[in-house]
Amino acid sequence: MPEYVVLFYTHSGAIKFDRKAKKKGCRAELMPVPRKLSSNCGVSAKIQLDGSIHELIDDEIEKIYLICEKEYQLTYSHE
Template identity: 35%
Template sequence: MKRYVATFHTHLAALRSSRSLSAKGIAAQMTPVPRKLSSSCGTCVRYESETPKLEVLDRDTEAVYEDRAGEYTEVYRAET
């Protein structure tokens, strides 16, 4: 399993994504965004999965990063 951190443009998008992941059986936790990353709303969702599960995340997702022991690799960024 890989660990992911998803950032969002709004708190509501983070909440919706957390609920959507949980509904699919993926444990998700809302937390403050790590200092190494930036986010519009300051809230992220951390979860573990084989893939980033972009199709489950809210449309207002800002970016998704793979978390490797505190080193973050961007795997998705919304078009601006």
């Protein structure tokens, strides 16, 4: 199952995303942003999702990275 790291603009956005992901049956874990990545708020979510990541995207999300062989591949960036 693909794993992603989701970065947020605010702490409250991360908490809202965590609730939304869990309601959809997605395994989510809030954690500090990995050092290789940067973030405005310092909180990220690591999720496992067997489906489209786009159904979870909202205005609170800054970036989404796919974790692939211990590397981060940018999948989504809010512009």
